[in-house]
Amino acid sequence: MRVLGIETSCDETGVAIFDTAANAGQGVLLADALYSQIAMHAEYGGVVPELASRDHTRKLLPLISEVLIQAGLSRRDLDGIAYTAGPGLVGALMVGASTAHGMARALGIPVLGVHHMEGHLLAPMLEEQAPExxxxxxxxxxxxxxxxxxxxxxxxxxxxxxxxxxxxxxxxxxxxxxxxxxxxxxxxxxxxxxxxxxxxxxxxxxxxxxxxxxxxxxxxxxxxxxxxxxxxxxxxxxxxxxxxxxxxxxxxxxxxxxxxxxxxxxxxxxxxxxxxxxxxxxxxxxxxxxxxxxxxxxxxxPRGRFCTDNGAMIAYVGAQRLAAGERDQPGIMQAVPRWPLDRLSVPAAVA
The missing domain is CATH 3.30.420.40 (ATPase, nucleotide binding domain)
Structure with a gap:
């Protein structure tokens, strides 16, 4: 299962593709790209939510095209899309959610909003020596x-x-x-x-x-x-x-x-x-x-570039949950500014 991951929770636009079937079923990260807004927000000494949302809108689609080229894939080769549904800045989250749902509907593939901190939690799983x-x-x-x-x-x-x-x-x-x-x-x-x-x-x-x-x-x-x-x-x-x-x-x-x-x-x-x-x-x-x-x-x-917000961790978590059968309801986007980690569901396929 090839899953596109989209991260837009705050001030970094991250996109990646994870393939669950590669590497003898262990999965592999096929491509990832990241754009940081740090230089823009540094002038204000912190993140300005409206500017963050606008910049995600400008950068997200070009980054998606970039990772598809890196992976040697077309959009039709994707099997699912995962996006950060929260926690985060609601305007920034909506950029990723709307893009993910629009693409998924056009391609006829499943889409799922995932928890940002679950992404961080499982980011070390992307390493060669992953924890059990x-x-x-x-x-x-x-x-x-x-x-x-x-x-x-x-x-x-x-x-x-x-x-x-x-x-x-x-x-x-x-x-x-x-x-x-x-x-x-x-x-x-x-x-x-x-x-x-x-x-x-x-x-x-x-x-x-x-x-x-x-x-x-x-x-x-x-x-x-x-x-x-x-x-x-x-x-x-x-x-x-x-x-x-x-x-x-x-x-x-x-x-x-x-x-x-x-x-x-x-x-x-x-x-x-x-x-x-x-x-x-x-x-x-x-x-x-x-x-x-x-x-x-x-x-x-996680390796250095996966410590901060990134699309790879979202692609990984999304791939695990999509493979376990989880989906967003058709046409219902998720954008949850506050979302306790310990309230996440256990996928039925792994319960």
Whole structure:
């Protein structure tokens, strides 16, 4: 089954084609393409929803043509279409939904709206050494920080989540405090490379109490207070900014690692999947690799370009669910700005 995947949930237009029958039935990604709107939104310091929707409209069809050419296919060779139905910006979601439904109706093939975070959750399945079920997943991005116990497709149990800012959102806000460009995560990590680890120690929020929930708003406030103190003393030079960035990054990474360690201990599982934009952070990967190895466990990550939003993860998830018989109702598009991951259905074919 050759499935076209469309991702338009926020500020990246992603398109890909996944073939479930290739590679001895293991499936293979035939082509993928991505257009990022980062340069456009950087001027505003964050995503402008209306501009995002308009840019998806401009870029989506050319990207679909591009991946078809990459894969050596025509539209008539497609067997199904999957699109991101949520969560996300409703206008941006509607661009992908309407395009997917229009194409599917014209081609006479099934179409399905899928969950954006399920895409991230299963993105490591696109790698050569993919994890097996069950596993613990850390979903860590600009909009979500969640720990999930994963037993199989659609079998997700929420273990903990952020009660306020997501980790990626905290990175973006710290970047603004440090006068860094948008998006903030990569900029803070780059600045932190030259920071002195011993100069500041920021709090590791909610690690001094049991549980697997996260909170990063207090860390954000602590960071702002440190910066203002340095400014007041006339000491906020480039090295001080790097030291603050290092302390902030260390605090976020330590917090995520501590919670992942607890989740593995609590569930008794030996596989940890880490996905979402923040999963590209090298300090986080190094720490999690070390911690899982100490426990006889292993961490799995998507490749760099599949950490952020992309069409490949949507094509993969859509292919699994379409192959299991799921479909959108004819003429009914889905665009769900808020959609809890643990409310997803288990396909009847795999239940």
């Amino acid at each position: 079920f069950p596993f613990v997943a850390l979903l860590v991005s600009g909009g979500h920080t969640q720990l999930v116990a994963v037993e199989g497709l659609g079998r997700y149990r929420l273990l903990g989540e952020s009660v306020d800012d997501a980790a990626g959102e905290a990175f973006d806000k710290a970047a603004k405090m440090l006068d860094l460009a948008y998006p903030g995560g990569p900029q803070v990590a780059k600045l932190a490379e030259s920071g002195e680890a011993s100069r500041f120690r920021f709090p590791r929020p909610m690690t001094d109490r049991p549980g697997l929930d996260f909170s990063f708003s207090g860390l954000k406030t602590h960071t702002l207070t440190a910066i203002r103190k340095l400014e007041a003393a006339g000491e906020l030079d480039e090295q001080a900014r790097a030291d603050v960035a290092r302390a902030f990054e260390e605090a976020v990474v330590d917090t995520l690692v501590i919670k992942c360690r607890r989740a593995l201990d609590q569930t008794g599982l030996k596989r940890l999947v880490v996905a979402g934009g923040v999963s590209a952070n090298q300090r986080l990967r190094e720490r999690l690799d070390h911690e899982t190895a100490k426990r006889g466990a292993r961490a799995f990550y």
